Amino acid sequence: MAKVVGFNGNAAVAYAMKQINPDVVAAYPITPQTDCVERFAEYVSEGLVDSEFITVESEHSAMSACIGAAAAGGRVMTATAANGLALMWEMLYIAASMRLPIVMMVTNRALSGNINIHCDHADTMGARDAGWIHLFSENAQEAYDNTIQAIKIAEDLGVRLPIMVTQDGFIISHAVERVEILEDEEVKNFIGAYKGRYPLLDLNNPVTYGPIDLFDYYFEHKRSQIEAIDNCLPVIERVGKEFGELSGRNYELLEGYRLEDAEYAVVALGSTCGTAREAIDSLREKGKKVGLLKMRCFRPFPRESVIEALSPLKGIAVLDRSVSFGGFGGPLFTEVRSALYDAPSRPSIINFFYGLGGRDIYPEDIEKALERTEEVVKAGKIEQHIDYLGLRE
Amino acid sequence: MSELKGWKELVPGGLIVEAGNAKEYKTGDWRTEKPELNPEKCIHCFFCWAYCPDNAVIVDAEAGKMLAFNYDYCKGCGICAAACPAKGAITMVPER
Numbered sequence: 001m002a003k004v005v006g007f008n009g010n011a012a013v014a015y016a017m018k019q020i021n022p023d024v025v026a027a028y029p030i031t032p033q034t035d036c037v038e039r040f041a042e043y044v045s046e047g048l049v050d051s052e053f054i055t056v057e058s059e060h061s062a063m064s065a066c067i068g069a070a071a072a073g074g075r076v077m078t079a080t081a082a083n084g085l086a087l088m089w090e091m092l093y094i095a096a097s098m099r100l101p102i103v104m105m106v107t108n109r110a111l112s113g114n115i116n117i118h119c120d121h122a123d124t125m126g127a128r129d130a131g132w133i134h135l136f137s138e139n140a141q142e143a144y145d146n147t148i149q150a151i152k153i154a155e156d157l158g159v160r161l162p163i164m165v166t167q168d169g170f171i172i173s174h175a176v177e178r179v180e181i182l183e184d185e186e187v188k189n190f191i192g193a194y195k196g197r198y199p200l201l202d203l204n205n206p207v208t209y210g211p212i213d214l215f216d217y218y219f220e221h222k223r224s225q226i227e228a229i230d231n232c233l234p235v236i237e238r239v240g241k242e243f244g245e246l247s248g249r250n251y252e253l254l255e256g257y258r259l260e261d262a263e264y265a266v267v268a269l270g271s272t273c274g275t276a277r278e279a280i281d282s283l284r285e286k287g288k289k290v291g292l293l294k295m296r297c298f299r300p301f302p303r304e305s306v307i308e309a310l311s312p313l314k315g316i317a318v319l320d321r322s323v324s325f326g327g328f329g330g331p332l333f334t335e336v337r338s339a340l341y342d343a344p345s346r347p348s349i350i351n352f353f354y355g356l357g358g359r360d361i362y363p364e365d366i367e368k369a370l371e372r373t374e375e376v377v378k379a380g381k382i383e384q385h386i387d388y389l390g391l392r393e
Numbered sequence: 394m395s396e397l398k399g400w401k402e403l404v405p406g407g408l409i410v411e412a413g414n415a416k417e418y419k420t421g422d423w424r425t426e427k428p429e430l431n432p433e434k435c436i437h438c439f440f441c442w443a444y445c446p447d448n449a450v451i452v453d454a455e456a457g458k459m460l461a462f463n464y465d466y467c468k469g470c471g472i473c474a475a476a477c478p479a480k481g482a483i484t485m486v487p488e489r
Binding site for chain 1: 397398399400401402405406407408409410412425
């Protein structure tokens with residue numbers, strides 16, 4: 001019988017970090033992540049973990065310390081949000097380029113300005129091209145489960161890449177929910193012992209990390225990085241299945257909800273998927289054939305699975321909680337629409353921006369998005385590709 | 394440079410996993426000018442050897458002779474020619 005506790009998302013991840021017992025954690029507090037690192041610091045001070053906890057003066061330093069510790073051969077974790085993630089920017093690319101399996105929890109929060117501490121996905125979406133694996137969580141349970149799986153995915157010898165596991169700031173990070181936790185021993189056995197590849201502390205085999213890399217080799221190194229992240233999909237799937245065998249909670253790259261016979265669907269990330277389930281149940285009661293595609297894995301983008309899930313549909317509403325200013329739609333819309341270009345049949349796709357700066361989204365908003373998508377399909381013409389939910393005109 | 398490798402042959406993360414390999418990087422091809430030695434004018438004072446920042450002057454220490462330049466690593470900075478007290482022993486000429 002699994003142990004059930006009341007945890008908010010931050011507590012769930014801090015508890016996962018305690019069970020993972022990483023060699024090094026370097027972090028700087030930033031709302032809404034602070035609660036997570038604070039709890040982990042308590043585990044350190046109570047002697048419940050063996051981790052070296054490095055308090056740093058900024059997120060740039062936090063990621064730099066993580067890179068150093070991971071290159072030295074340690075199992076390394078951190079956590080951040082919003083402007084903190086933005087301050088890590090250049091180091092994110094370096095961590096990925098050096099193929100260091102750092103696991104970072106990010107509580108998604110709007111980027112300034114103006115200053116806003118609430119949820120949207122601008123922070124991690126901005127970092128989507130940095131070479132990190134990017135997993136979204138729908139609730140505290142998934143934040144806990146994804147954190148444990150992230151260690152195993154990142155450290156797989158076919159992967160060796162950093163991962164960010166995200167949860168929606170406040171909506172998940174500060175809401176207490178029912179969370180099933182594993183035994184310490186189960187987590188320890190699941191993740192196994194870590195062995196760094198080319199550790200700097202192996203004095204008999206000296207290595208150089210991050211040498212100058214000019215026009216003769218930089219391009220080839222980037223090509224091998226492209227290959228590395230593309231090859232992660234089967235590993236993420238395998239680890240999700242193994243985690244299912246352990247916990248009873250199976251994980252895939254994406255999850256369909258009432259999608260089998262659906263004609264219309266919403267595509268969403270994070271906690272909004274929970275809201276979407278409500279909306280879909282309500283529309284189904286009215287006889288509408290609607291469903292949800294939840295994107296758990298955003299990077300690498302599971303193109304084949306997206307085509308398979310969405311191609312049979314008539315219309316899709318893609319919900320974006322962040323903007324790519326000046327782009328044709330939000331980050332999720334752009335990816336989904338691009339993937340479907342080669343699909344055997346192409347559904348109509350509308351992009352809905354919503355929830356910026358923590359603006360609430362309600363089941364009625366999602367119902368409206370699905371209804372509008374149906375109208376567009378029936379009209380046979382898309383007049384407006386981009387629309388907004390919950391915005392005052 | 395020696396033969397360039399394709400992307401599939403590279404160490405993950407762009408690491409250098411062997412020590413002491415700086416000598417494999419032939420920095421001589423950075424040169425736009427190169428020093429030329431006129432052995433008849435050289436007084437074998439070893440000033441060029443002492444001043445060369447790239448250790449690219451080949452000498453026979455026991456015989457007390459300056460022999461040649463190592464063009465694999467000489468970057469053509471011209472410090473040897475400037476330091477040379479024997480006028481005309483080292484001349485900088487354009488690299489072709």
